Amino acid sequence: MAKASIQIIGVASGKGGVGKTTVSINLAVKLASLGKKVMIFDADLGLANAQLALGIRAPFNFSHVMSGEKTLSEVIIDGPSGVKLVPGASGIQHMASLTGTETAGIIQAFSEIEDELDYLIVDVAAGLSDAVMAFMSACQYRIVVLKNEPYSIADAYGTIKVMMQHNLDRILLVPNGVESQKEGERLYTSINSVIQNFLGGQVKYLYSISADDMVVRSIKASQPLVTYAPTSAASRDFTQLAKQVMALDSEVPMSGKIQFFVERVASQMANRD
Ligand SMILES: Nc1ncnc2c1ncn2[C@@H]1O[C@H](COP(=O)(O)OP(=O)(O)OP(=O)(O)O)[C@@H](O)[C@H]1O
Ligand SMILES: [Mg+2]
Numbered sequence: 001m002a003k004a005s006i007q008i009i010g011v012a013s014g015k016g017g018v019g020k021t022t023v024s025i026n027l028a029v030k031l032a033s034l035g036k037k038v039m040i041f042d043a044d045l046g047l048a049n050a051q052l053a054l055g056i057r058a059p060f061n062f063s064h065v066m067s068g069e070k071t072l073s074e075v076i077i078d079g080p081s082g083v084k085l086v087p088g089a090s091g092i093q094h095m096a097s098l099t100g101t102e103t104a105g106i107i108q109a110f111s112e113i114e115d116e117l118d119y120l121i122v123d124v125a126a127g128l129s130d131a132v133m134a135f136m137s138a139c140q141y142r143i144v145v146l147k148n149e150p151y152s153i154a155d156a157y158g159t160i161k162v163m164m165q166h167n168l169d170r171i172l173l174v175p176n177g178v179e180s181q182k183e184g185e186r187l188y189t190s191i192n193s194v195i196q197n198f199l200g201g202q203v204k205y206l207y208s209i210s211a212d213d214m215v216v217r218s219i220k221a222s223q224p225l226v227t228y229a230p231t232s233a234a235s236r237d238f239t240q241l242a243k244q245v246m247a248l249d250s251e252v253p254m255s256g257k258i259q260f261f262v263e264r265v266a267s268q269m270a271n272r273d
Helices: 020-033 049-054 062-066 090-097 100-114 130-138 150-165 181-198 213-220 233-246 258-271
Strands: 007-012 038-043 084-086 119-124 141-146 171-178
Touching: 007 020, 007 130, 020 038, 020 049, 020 119, 020 141, 020 171, 020 233, 038 049, 049 084, 119 130, 130 150, 130 258, 141 150, 150 171, 150 181, 171 181, 213 233
Parallel strands: 007 119, 007 141, 038 084, 038 119, 141 171
Antiparallel strands: none
8 A cells, every 4th residue: 555645734823932842842752652754844943942842952954955065864863752853944034045956956855755754743933924824835734823812812813814815724723731621622612713704714623732830841851741741631632632633634735745845835935025
């Protein structure tokens, strides 16, 4: 049987600091521990958040690929449970200025590792920059992380609105820092009804992540929560979240084409006003 196609999942929020990196790395490590081949692309410009959260140090990053000093395989590093990481760099911002040959080289590099992957998780920066939208457009699924707080809800709604204006669908909500699954489900129901009424679209609920002090402790310990405290409440939530992700329909357009991801990011960046 042919190998299932790769799933490319972007993780965005709107407001910063609501848990994108926490969700990205713990989802990735959990999927990996469930036997999936997973890579994280740290697309948060400037801040090398993901490697800190994974407890690994990368000597090189994506900017070295962009500058031609390193190949993609040379900058990829291994993290917990066999998760791979493409370390972030501010160089990603300059994807628009890549020449055709450079873009082709990067696309080629991504397509060479495609066969080895089930999931590519793209941890983007906060806000709604061109780069963020370019990455989110290029993904097959878009996770929006939000907290049950007015500013986070407003920013998540704003992010979803812009995504829908770009005709992006398959938007998945992950409430973070909740006291109960019920709280997360209620938050989803209310935001989804506003979206239906004002934007005429729908978002899907994935799963909520509990507020858990172990998250903070795992970050201090430079380890993903799911390996640092596997029996904690939030870890159990990440197990459920990973199962929800694995249950997503994999038959979506562009599946199996990691090179389309890079191609679309590059062309979006080049075509912006
Ligand atoms: N479920 C949780 N329970 C408790 N604390 C949490 C939880 N999720 C995140 N945090 C706290 O919130 C902080 C910010 O999380 P994280 O770095 O994942 O957010 P982010 O959205 O990636 O931020 P940025 O926009 O800066 O990239 C963490 O350092 C941690 O202290
Ligand atoms: Mg982050």
